[in-house]
Amino acid sequence: MGMVMPPFPDAETVLLALLEPLAPTVTATPAELVPPLIRVQRVGGSDDGITDHPRMEIACYGKDRAQAWQLAEQCRQLVLGSVRTRVDGVLVDDARTDNPPAQVPYATTEDIRRVVAYFRLAWRRPRPAARPAEEKVH
Template sequence: MELLGAFPDIEDLAMELLEPAGPTVLATPEVITPPLIVIRRTGGFDDVITDTPRIQVDVFGSTRRQAADLAETCRQIILASPATGIGHASIDQAWTETAPTFVAYDDRNTQRYVATYGLALRRAR
């Protein structure tokens, strides 16, 4: 039996996709310097042909407005991603599961918005 190639790593792909919007990382650093985008895969499924990951995007800003604007920029980049040819993946669909929502953060000088997105992508050929 021949194994199939791996699906693209959605976290790496999302970092490449969102990097033009601002500094992008995979884990929340101990010290946050806004603006900052944090990406993590939070689940999903596949049907052997298509991987359908769910990703959470946390954005941090110095002000609530900066964080809200950055969150909306990330949303629009993700929604525009199908057929863009990012990396070696083919993104077929992208949708918002949870729109950017303000979530209080422990530091008064740091504001956060959190959103969840679904994508459908295929292996590189």
């Protein structure tokens, strides 16, 4: 029987913790959106059994174009600067931009703007807990 490995860290939770100092962060856009707001969502990725490579979408909402773009750039720099740091107990091995920030239409009666970017991160799963030595049978 193979070893049951611990799960990889929850990528959305890691990014929520990383980006929270910039603005309120969520994993789903609320019906009553009050900018500034950051929404994070895992939108793909892969793993090799050792390292998880989540592809993350970060959507930044601002009360106007300037606020949305400024928040998106702050997010990008924080994500790229997270390499070799611990975020919510997770050591970030790598971070890169997949698609740089781009304004995406957001249907609303207010002039709320949305800027979306995609990032690829990398981290390993937590080490499995040590198993007690098997007792010898005589």
